[in-house]
Amino acid sequence: MIPYIFDIKRSSTVDGPGVRTAVFFKGCNLDCKWCHNPESRSPIPELALMTEKCIGCGVCKEICPSPDSCSLCGECVDNCPAEARKLYGRKYTVDELYEIISTDIDFYRATGGGVTFSGGECMLYPDFLAEIAEKCASGGISVAIDTAGNLPWNCFEKVLPYTSCFLYDIKALDPELHRIGTGADNHLILENLENLIETGKRLIIRTPVIPDYNDGDELQKIKQYCTARGLEHELLPYHAIGESKKAALKAAK
Template identity: 60%
Template sequence: MTERYPLIFDVKRTSTVDGPGVRTAVFLKGCNLDCFWCHNPEGKRAEMEYAWFAEKCLSCGACRREGLSPELCVDLCPAQARKRYGARYTPDELMAVLAADRDFYLATGGGVTFSGGECMLYPAYLAEVASRCQAQGISVAIDTAGNVPYSHFEQVLPYTDLFLYDIKCLDPALHRRGTGCGNELILANLDRLMQTGKQILIRVPQIPDFNEGEEVTRICAYCADRGLACEVLPYHRFGEDKKQALGREMLHE
């Protein structure tokens, strides 16, 4: 029954980096960009994935018997060296988690943030959960790279208070080199979104050998020209260990 809902790879409570105030951030799996620096590699593919963190492995051998499923290997591991990325929540199940911290959101000007991957690949699910948040007075933010049909925005607009909108670069050719895709749709969607009067915060990941320096400066000027708030995010390599662990998947050393 839950198969019709998207996979979620993390639900982070009491986050202070996914929008204003204290928030619960919900990370949905699947993305239609392929950024070479991706800091959430476990969010790129829409399907369930399994990873093996070699540095945590105790070599106990529990997962090395013939015919064990990846699921079972995760459950058997005593060291959390094996991990599954992906869980499905019905809107009711997700709301139960989100509503638990409602008092913190209200006290701090926080709320719920949908992120990913690219959460906007699933506008019907977002609209369903976000409308329930709205009914409970919980503020909703959507963190998106914007590379989806504008109709997806139209579905979530009535229930969304803030868009955290990524701009990675303005030059379409450079954007294609860095992400596998041009940025024409992203910039066109932003123009349309601005006309709705919704609150928008542009976020610019600063990436060495890609946009660092001149291109980031151009994006900041582009935002200033349009009266858009803009935040430059420092580069980090947090995704590297997960990328390696996913690559190893069910390999045994």
């Protein structure tokens, strides 16, 4: 299955080691209450309207070929004079993606960077991911995968040969707390993590620090878990940007 990509960020310094291109896949199998990227949740394209940018010119209504049921044609996005509309989700072939990713190969080499596949949950598309990861690795581009890990182990087996680093989320160790925050148990996530440790691949554990959820005892437990296993651990600050994006998606419906 070819995934929809909702964003490609070049020159990122927050998605793994060095300078990186981060490719964000649409679709996620968790339901985190604090989600920073609500545009990543659905696996299909979505239209957003930033009402604060809209100047009320009416162009979008005049040109819309399908006012009763949006066909996601993108006409209103391309013609909005205020750039108040955005279409999230576009398909790329492996070759198209590689062309974009490889543009910055000199920067990757100079900084120890590479490409990071993220989401959403990019591991929901293990065959496509393995194909693009293999192409990048063969081209000398270091591959990192940013995952929440809530997938069968055979998905990891497909990408392991081409991946040098995993950015791996631990949001909570307590299974009930994890279920409350994300809608899913963390049994599989922790089991996969133990398997990944065995592979010897570089692992960077990342924890979004959510006020009144995991910022107390739970965070200390996560830190102890990482220290006991000698794992690199990064804390990600909570921010409310997800709320405005959620509002923009709702406004376009």
